Amino acid sequence: MLTPEQTETIKNQLIEKVASIFPEDKQDFAIDQIKSMNSEELEDFLKKNDIALQQGTQKCIFCSIVSGDLPSYKIEENANAIAVLEINPVSKGHTLIIPKKHIHSIDNVPKSIQKFSEKISKKLKLKLNSKKVDLIFSELMGHQIINVIPVYENENINSEKSKASEEELKSLIETLSKKETKKTPPKKLTITKEKTPEKLWIPKRIP
Ligand SMILES: [Zn+2]
Incomplete structure (x- = not known):
């Protein structure tokens, strides 16, 4: 009671x-x-x-995202972390890797999560054509996260943040979740001319 x-x-x-x-x-x-x-x-x-x-x-904001209490734009997830789009990004595709556990210090972030971050960063670079992608640790409410920031010009973690629209975020999710389609070489076109029967000109019968 x-x-x-x-x-x-x-x-x-x-x-x-x-x-x-x-x-x-x-x-x-x-x-x-x-x-x-x-x-x-x-x-x-x-x-x-x-x-x-x-x-x-x-309650910690990142723990709330992990538990689903707060909505998020999830790109990918594994056993230890989730990757979600930052809704106030410094650059297009700015992503947060959130450890599922409330981890206080960088030293405690397991290798698997760092690997996961690298995987996401490769994906962002490839799909969004950025010059490079920076991985930056940051912490809020005692929860250690990793920022994955695609750099197109010279954006960095201290660049101005701007709120991304729902449309932008949705289209990013779509771009990022598209499966790699292998480019198949175009089939050789064989052009076959259809033989058209020669038309016969028949003179009009003169009665
Ligand atoms: Zn937390």
């Missing part, structure tokens, strides 16, 4: 979370629902929605 204090704290956490979970027009309704729950109903609600209780700490 939750104590009244716990119930209150959790309700407040949920209400904060509502903004990121529910569409705007349903937020008020959801908030009212949460406020009206008693502690039993609240516990039930948490169980049904598989929401883990976080005591006091704000």
